[in-house]
Amino acid sequence: MLVSRRNIVLGLGALGLAACQGGVTAPIGATAAAPQWPTVPNAGFDVWVGAFRNRATARGISPATLDAAFRGVGFIPSVVDRDRNQFQKRRTLEDYLAIAASEERVTKGRAALVRHGALLGRIEARYGVPEQIVTAIWGMESKFGERRGEVPVISALATLAYDGRRASFFENQLIAALQIVQAGDVSPRNMRGSWAGAMGHTQFIPTTFRAYAVDFTGDGRRDIWSDDPTDALASTAAYLKASGWQAGQPWGTEVTLPQDFAGGLGRGTKRTSAQWAALGVRNAGGGSLPSAGAGSILRLQAPGTPAFLVFHNFNVILRYNNSEKYGLGIGHLSDRINGAAGLRGDFGPDENGLTLAGRKELQRRLGQKGFDAGSPDGVIGDKTIAAVRAYQRARGLVVDGVASATLLRHLRA
Secondary structure, eight states, X not given: OOSOGXXXXXXXXXXXXXXXXXXXXXXXXXXXXXXOOOOBOOHHHHHHHXXXXXXXXXTTOOHHHHHHHTTTOOBOHHHHHHHHTOOOOOOOHHHHHHHHTOHHHHHHHHHHHHHTHHHHHHHHHHHOOOHHHHHHHHHHHHTTTTOOOOEEHHHHHHHHHHHOTTHHHHHHHHHHHHHHHHHTSSOTTTOEEOTTSOBTTTTBOHHHHHHHOOOSSOSSSOOOSSSOOHHHHHHHHHHHHHTTOOTTOOSEEEEEOOTTOOSOOSTXXXXXXXXXXHTTOEXXXXXXXXXXXXXXXXXXXXXXXXXXXXXXXXXXXTTTOOOHHHHHXXXXXXXXXXXXXXXXXXXXXXXXXXXXXXXXXXXXXXXHTTOOOOSOSSOOXXXXXXXXXXXXXXXXXXXXXXXXXXXXXXXXX
């Protein structure tokens, strides 16, 4: 991405996690089921469009492209509302990984790897990025193409540029979107994406698309919007390669640390695997630590929770989204898609006495009793809290919405 995701914050995208570029946050599966996006009359917006046309023409956008692109374009109030009310829920790494590498996502990812194996193999051969890494990004960004976004990108970007909170950034994205249309990659009507202008199977913003998207099908267009994911997946690999991906090297691995570990945490501390091993770091899966140059130890929760040894390619993943949770989510999901088991370490019980397995059981039992807590992923979100409250109210319990070990015992009775 020319304006890379290094300025981003995932909200997995997806999954209450952050997946976006250019400093715009969005949930994992960055394009979750969208509301309707109606345009409304706005005289100020119309004046802005008139002035923008002159600026766009000066930057090489033809009158014909402008006429086609702005036919039917209008001001979308819900896009402004979304921009002004971004809320990045702070999730623990445990919750993040539970969503990012949910059983549903892993199952769909493995099926996608089989279904598109020949294509992904060709992409890996061309760019050196493992097929499971590309598949994991696809799964994180749009749930394997299921949630590519339905917002008209020209209207969304014009609305955000006019609104002015980040006028320069969004106007540059709008110019890039018009350049994409002018190049013939997509029609204005089919240029759809997220409310912030991220597009296609792997959610490229327009400037990133222009810099890194590729025509892998050879049909003369770089098409990341259609049902065929070929160009989108290849473009993702091309972006990672351009960002410095080292072929044949791992992103990282889960490790165990000695109780008295004092080797230093965080990406600012780098040592070779041999040096880490000398400090008592062990591969959680057994065997020796990967030999992939200098690496760092990440442990994002309390002592005793899972830790990871990450290498250069992990930092490349962060060019897609500069969040260590996102990077670990992609790495872990890619391992799971490639056949690995879940984490070997565990995070222990939460402040309410429930482990991940206990939270999943609580959600399942609520559902069995007619209180919809959503998918039993072990992540306590608004839907689970509402179900807990409804159950407590129906059973004459204190209505506090807390998913606790006490409540789970009540559900089991």
